Amino acid sequence: MTGNVPDKSLPLLKVQNLSKFYGKNMGCHDINFELAEGEVIGVVGESGSGKSTLLKCIAGKINTTNGSVFFNSLYGFVDLCQCDELLLRQLTRTQIGYVTQNSVDGLRMNISAGGNIGERLMANGMRNYSQIRKIALEWLEKVEIETNRIDDLPTTFSGGMQQRLQIAANLVTDPKIILMDEPTSGLDVSVQARLIDVLRKLVSRLRLSMILVTHDLAVARMLSHRLYVMKEGKIVESGLSDQILDDPREPYTQLLVSSVLKP
């Protein structure tokens, strides 16, 4: 199966009629969109609008109620909602990165920074210590963490550093798509700026494909090419980032944009 070349005529990711219900409550409903390779999509909306639910469905972290998420992998155009668990776990381990809002959920806090970065490499069969070490050092440098911190535990890192470490740990296996759930929330502005800076560099250098969920419109504008606005579990507006933020059409989007405080 490996060694197949993904079909270039298909999008990298295709979300089709995706719905998730928590009992009677709706998480998200009838979501449709496509993501091309090298594209960064932002999903914005207020808290409880279903952004994170959508992302968790795409990442295979929770079971969907209905619909499909097709992923153009080395194994063909697979539906992540239908494929068997073995394949899903393999894909999420190698080709899909997932950066959580709280780095505690995404990192192993009792294992050194180097170990955290190396974990995905070792999970993919790398059994050479020096090689793992070398790659870990390279990645620390890429996310602007001092390389002498490689043997320190993530608990000794600041929030921003933990988040950057989480990004490195996800990108180390060169995933085809990276999913980010509010990567900047909980960080103060200057730290946010640095994280966005690192992300922008990585996005342009590695041509990352990314889905970025955030409630921070400024972050969405800085990073994403296209935006989807969610309200009560549905997509209410979509389009180019600048277009949506400068000239919002829907009343809800207008409200969102006008609610941002300007110092």
Added chain:
Amino acid sequence: MSLQYNFAYLDEQSKKMIRRSILKAMAIPGFQVPFGGREMPLPYGWGTGGIQLTASLLGKEDCLKVIDQGSDDTTNAVSIKDFFKKTARIEITENTEDATIIQTRHRIPETPLTPQQIMVYQVPIPEPLQFIEPKRQENAKMHAFSEYGTMYVKLYEDIARHERIAMAFDYPVHVNGRYIMSPSPIPKFDNPKLHQSCAMHIFGAGREKRIYAVPPYTDVVSLDFEDYPFELEEWDESCAICGSDQTFLDEIITDDEGTRMFVCSDTEFCSRVRQKGKR
């Protein structure tokens, strides 16, 4: 004592249940088989898993040896031997060659095992993945899907911190190319003895209620990195009592001035070598 116990303490139904689990464990080397662990008249952590295995395996003709810390006469070993002497009235020995069942906590005897022998281990923590992933359900999935890469994170951490793999006991092994198994608290010195061993090795964890096994002639490979291979500890000294230089040595401090001596941890082997030397 007026009270009459069933042969080897456990009732026949319980023994049958445990034997069934043993057969399953033998059929799937390294796989942890759950079993209905019984309450034993000693606390968890003192070898309840091993003692249940031994009780189910014992026949009237069997000869039992019990080792604790390599020694035949430490508290745990003596009390377990006493227990089976009372409840099963079987022959008890210290001689490794005579024993048909050997229950142990820390050591595999230095004397080579024979195909007629069964090793029974007392295991405190049967799950080798627990260090890296505390969730039980996730552990089960990792075993099921052979997702063992993360196990190497433990080795990585050791090398990063100590510049070598510093685990000295309970060193994880890959059994029959399939399951990763914790060989209980045996020193890594004894790991190679499990590989292609002609004897049967059965592991019992009483508190966690798991049984697993290494059948005779099974591949048992200790985990390592390409550039940091599995290594055995070595001593500069040889045993101060019998003079062996191939055995696992214990360091014993003999006075307040820091005088120390190194002696075999397997006391039965040590005394036999010394007897031979005298003759």
